[in-house]
Amino acid sequence: MDQQARKLGIREYVSIAILMMGAKGTEDTSAILYKAVQNASWMIPILAAGIFVIPLLLLLKTLSLYPDKDLFSVIRKLFGKYIGFLVCLLIFLICSFGISFDSRSYTNIIRTFYFPTTPLLVIYAMLMTICAYGAKKGIQHIGSVSYLVVFYAVITLNIALLLSIKSSTIRAIFPILGPGPLKLTKDSFLGLSLFVDFFLLTMIIPFFSVKDFRKGTWITFIYLTFQISLMFLTYICLFDTSLGTIGYPFHTLIRFISLGSFLPNVEILFFVIWLMSAFIRFTAFLYINGMMFGLIFKIKDFEYLIPSLAVIYILIGSIPESALEASNIKMFTSSAAGPVFTIISVMLWLVAMLRGEFKHAKNRDSM
Numbered sequence: 001m002d003q004q005a006r007k008l009g010i011r012e013y014v015s016i017a018i019l020m021m022g023a024k025g026t027e028d029t030s031a032i033l034y035k036a037v038q039n040a041s042w043m044i045p046i047l048a049a050g051i052f053v054i055p056l057l058l059l060l061k062t063l064s065l066y067p068d069k070d071l072f073s074v075i076r077k078l079f080g081k082y083i084g085f086l087v088c089l090l091i092f093l094i095c096s097f098g099i100s101f102d103s104r105s106y107t108n109i110i111r112t113f114y115f116p117t118t119p120l121l122v123i124y125a126m127l128m129t130i131c132a133y134g135a136k137k138g139i140q141h142i143g144s145v146s147y148l149v150v151f152y153a154v155i156t157l158n159i160a161l162l163l164s165i166k167s168s169t170i171r172a173i174f175p176i177l178g179p180g181p182l183k184l185t186k187d188s189f190l191g192l193s194l195f196v197d198f199f200l201l202t203m204i205i206p207f208f209s210v211k212d213f214r215k216g217t218w219i220t221f222i223y224l225t226f227q228i229s230l231m232f233l234t235y236i237c238l239f240d241t242s243l244g245t246i247g248y249p250f251h252t253l254i255r256f257i258s259l260g261s262f263l264p265n266v267e268i269l270f271f272v273i274w275l276m277s278a279f280i281r282f283t284a285f286l287y288i289n290g291m292m293f294g295l296i297f298k299i300k301d302f303e304y305l306i307p308s309l310a311v312i313y314i315l316i317g318s319i320p321e322s323a324l325e326a327s328n329i330k331m332f333t334s335s336a337a338g339p340v341f342t343i344i345s346v347m348l349w350l351v352a353m354l355r356g357e358f359k360h361a362k363n364r365d366s367m
Helices: 010-026 029-063 071-079 081-113 120-137 139-163 181-194 197-207 210-245 249-256 267-296 302-317 323-354 357-366
Strands: none
Touching: 010 029, 010 139, 010 181, 010 197, 010 210, 010 249, 010 267, 029 071, 029 181, 029 197, 029 210, 029 249, 029 323, 071 081, 071 197, 071 267, 071 323, 081 120, 081 249, 081 267, 081 302, 081 323, 120 139, 120 267, 120 302, 139 197, 139 210, 139 249, 139 267, 181 323, 197 210, 197 267, 197 323, 210 249, 249 267, 267 302, 323 357
């Protein structure tokens, strides 16, 4: 694969990252976190970012030792052939279950709010077929389309939040620490799932310059921390204690707002942009998972495997019989992924440090 011919810029990377992780504020994550820490759930993204910033910094520092090498290549180099294989396989399996139940969650949203009479499997198959087709086109197409869509996604999202202010009350955030500082600190680890995609995005680091990747990561990290926190805060102020009983707050919000009596139902405008963002999100996930599979089993043209992986993910995602069961499994997978990926990030840095990789890199730079 000619990586040099496929280099993308910082704008494509930031666009992909924002659409992949920003969408987490539009699903059921906010409602799940509200059940854990009530009206203090808007603080979870900020606290989780404070926890995740150190592992992310260590991961980027470790990867900077090996320019143009993806995450799996670095894992195998530092952990060895056999342990590295097992670690890579673990990451791939977690990501596979993650995308399976995550895509099932989005399918539930589409069917519940917009196409209630359409069979779930039909919507699921259409979603994954479109995403598999896009993923097969390659990361260059994903980056280009992401750059075209991200502006509209961010603008429409914040317009929706702004329109909900007139029906909101700031008193809903009090007591500001919710169930208390100890409970809030403990459950902030649940918020690590909001940022684990940064770990996965290191798979496509060969398609970017190291400088662009690092800079883009920190820009996106800071932006998403406050954007997702703002979204959670808006939901709390709008729905108050009923937030815990609402499965998908964002889609309830866009049904609640209006642009006056002449345009009372505007949810379709926001739904179209959200759906485009969802396509890009799972297209990128499918590409990264396909790339993982190809690197684990040494398959060069892994793009041809993406449709097969999509079918497998549909089968896995269809196992839960109800939306609630799918949501619970998804939350369990996400909660497990956060600590596991955080530990792997720290372990990579620690092994590189013990092997003297940083010292060797410093000596090479001084020559």
